[in-house]
Amino acid sequence: MKKIKVAIVGYGNLGKSLEELLLNDKRFDLKCVFSRRDIKAKVFTYPMSKIKNFKNKIDLLFLCGGSKSDIENQAEELVNDFNFIDCFDNHNHIKNYISNLEEKAKCTKHTCVCCCGWDPGLFSMMRLLFNSIEGNCFTFWGKGVSQGHSQAIRNIKGVEDAIQYTLPNKEIVKQIKNGVKPNVNTKDLHHRQCFVVANGNKNLIKETIIKMPDYFEGYKTTVKFIDGEQMKSHKKLYHGGEVLTLNDTMNFKLKLESNPVFTAKVMKAYAIALNNLYESGEYGAYSILDIAPKYLTNSDYIAYI
Amino acid sequence: MKKIKVAIVGYGNLGKSLEELLLNDKRFDLKCVFSRRDIKAKVFTYPMSKIKNFKNKIDLLFLCGGSKSDIENQAEELVNDFNFIDCFDNHNHIKNYISNLEEKAKCTKHTCVCCCGWDPGLFSMMRLLFNSIEGNCFTFWGKGVSQGHSQAIRNIKGVEDAIQYTLPNKEIVKQIKNGVKPNVNTKDLHHRQCFVVANGNKNLIKETIIKMPDYFEGYKTTVKFIDGEQMKSHKKLYHGGEVLTLNDTMNFKLKLESNPVFTAKVMKAYAIALNNLYESGEYGAYSILDIAPKYLTNSDYIAYI
Numbered sequence: 001m002k003k004i005k006v007a008i009v010g011y012g013n014l015g016k017s018l019e020e021l022l023l024n025d026k027r028f029d030l031k032c033v034f035s036r037r038d039i040k041a042k043v044f045t046y047p048m049s050k051i052k053n054f055k056n057k058i059d060l061l062f063l064c065g066g067s068k069s070d071i072e073n074q075a076e077e078l079v080n081d082f083n084f085i086d087c088f089d090n091h092n093h094i095k096n097y098i099s100n101l102e103e104k105a106k107c108t109k110h111t112c113v114c115c116c117g118w119d120p121g122l123f124s125m126m127r128l129l130f131n132s133i134e135g136n137c138f139t140f141w142g143k144g145v146s147q148g149h150s151q152a153i154r155n156i157k158g159v160e161d162a163i164q165y166t167l168p169n170k171e172i173v174k175q176i177k178n179g180v181k182p183n184v185n186t187k188d189l190h191h192r193q194c195f196v197v198a199n200g201n202k203n204l205i206k207e208t209i210i211k212m213p214d215y216f217e218g219y220k221t222t223v224k225f226i227d228g229e230q231m232k233s234h235k236k237l238y239h240g241g242e243v244l245t246l247n248d249t250m251n252f253k254l255k256l257e258s259n260p261v262f263t264a265k266v267m268k269a270y271a272i273a274l275n276n277l278y279e280s281g282e283y284g285a286y287s288i289l290d291i292a293p294k295y296l297t298n299s300d301y302i303a304y305i
Numbered sequence: 306m307k308k309i310k311v312a313i314v315g316y317g318n319l320g321k322s323l324e325e326l327l328l329n330d331k332r333f334d335l336k337c338v339f340s341r342r343d344i345k346a347k348v349f350t351y352p353m354s355k356i357k358n359f360k361n362k363i364d365l366l367f368l369c370g371g372s373k374s375d376i377e378n379q380a381e382e383l384v385n386d387f388n389f390i391d392c393f394d395n396h397n398h399i400k401n402y403i404s405n406l407e408e409k410a411k412c413t414k415h416t417c418v419c420c421c422g423w424d425p426g427l428f429s430m431m432r433l434l435f436n437s438i439e440g441n442c443f444t445f446w447g448k449g450v451s452q453g454h455s456q457a458i459r460n461i462k463g464v465e466d467a468i469q470y471t472l473p474n475k476e477i478v479k480q481i482k483n484g485v486k487p488n489v490n491t492k493d494l495h496h497r498q499c500f501v502v503a504n505g506n507k508n509l510i511k512e513t514i515i516k517m518p519d520y521f522e523g524y525k526t527t528v529k530f531i532d533g534e535q536m537k538s539h540k541k542l543y544h545g546g547e548v549l550t551l552n553d554t555m556n557f558k559l560k561l562e563s564n565p566v567f568t569a570k571v572m573k574a575y576a577i578a579l580n581n582l583y584e585s586g587e588y589g590a591y592s593i594l595d596i597a598p599k600y601l602t603n604s605d606y607i608a609y610i
Contacts, residue, residue, distance in 0.1 A: 091610070094607065094610050095607045098607065115610055120610045122434070124609050124610040125598050125609075127609045128598050128599075128601055128602065128606060128609040129427070129574075129598060129601065131602075131609070132574040132577070132601040132602060133567075133570050133571055133574045134570065247560070247562075248558075248560055249559065249560055249561065249562075249567070250558075250559060251556075251557070251558045251559075251560070252556070252557050252558075253553075253555075253556045253557075253558070254554065254555060254556075255552070255553050255554055255556070256554065257552075257554075262438075262554070265438045265439065266438055269434075269437040269438045272437070287607070287610055288598070288610075289597065289598045289599045289606050289609065289610065290597050290599050291597055292594065292595050292596055292597045293430050293433050293434060293593070293594045294433075294594045294595050296433055296434065296437040297433065297436075297437060301433060301594050302399060302400045302403065302592070304429050304430075304432045304433040304436070304594065305396070305399050305420055305425045305429040305592055305593075305594065
């Protein structure tokens, strides 16, 4: 079988996890990493400004930048020349993001898989599936580190480093498993715990975090300022969560040692789907909900039935 | 929105569960039940022999017969005149069943959704998904009543009634959750427990059960003969199971009070998908793996992302 020629855009935790996974998967040929920073990767690295030179030399790109600032702008440009897969996770922008991209991808005859991680991604699929079958479906995240929320804090002026833990409201989880529908606001289902290393105005930073739309506004959020030394104990990127229905009739649970490694695994799996869609002439912007599971494999999928 | 005109074929536990669910779902208009037996349903009932008269009057049929004897033969005939959904569960026959039907359905411009319950069905999807992302995926069923296996026993000459409980090997489940890959035969993962009311040769019946290919052959199977009075305590059709990967990284679990009611819910959900596929001119025989999740809803599925 012909290997899929791929490249990584962005070399943070997710990009590094993908590099490791792709180098160990014979179906892929990892050509290079693109970054705006001066990085040392295991494969060739090029500045983002050179990416256009790789048109027709790469089958698909893995976009690994942050949703808050990078992906939307990058995607709009890159769809002219490349297929790509991303894990864009800014929930409130997803609809516009996909519909804009859909139009452009159809036009330029490219295939994009968007919002492809575990949430959005696998959890999105479970929500649709569970609601269609049972109804009364709930999602809980954590306890774990949200990379998207941590990055959003790091993007604030005066923040040196930050980590955000998402915690489920355990009482409410228990209530649902006992068959009682909770009578609360969605944002009461979780608590957001932030640890921040700052060199700027702490009050202003705290205010900016707590009022950040989409990410923190409306949630019970605690912000604790710590020093760089203390931050070292917060480097384990574990996460998890569950999607469930009343009485726990249907339950999908993830227990992740490393959030970026697992997200990278989901993206790698759906990169196979992207390639299969593209080779079938299916152009456009796809979410996981738009993709029949069979596209995930090149072997005889009937064996899984 | 136009209601989907549907009918039920076969009026056992599954057919009765579907009748109840469909009468309470405004998206469907349940026209009638077809049966070979003389039955009393909540809607009009007709003998199977009259079904051809309903061509063009029914949007889709729910096939609720047994996999061992009914569905394969019925499907081959019905695909000439109808769309239908079934939960055919004879694993070793699935490939042939779907490929035969695929050809005929494309020819007669019908849409069929096959093998659509929780296993085969939801569990099939999870196996493909989990294997594509994490690898090392395992399926456990029970403790619970397998309708397919119970029916297969009931079809044996001399059997008045029967129930089959599937039990997971708890030690092996624990081992997998602790990250240890089990080194056993697939058929060692479960135990099959049968309770049978018989009026025929018990030794012959026991022999026939234990050696039945696809269903019991190779499994640790116990057969206990009981009387009709004792069978009354075995009428709760609970079931469940889980698909999981090593270390319990990914886990999909079902805890079902009633197996036929839940199977009926899955079929009802995918009947919406069938209708959406058919209206888009997508003819053929589909398993759950061939269907993008978006088809499950007529509302804006982006909301689930």
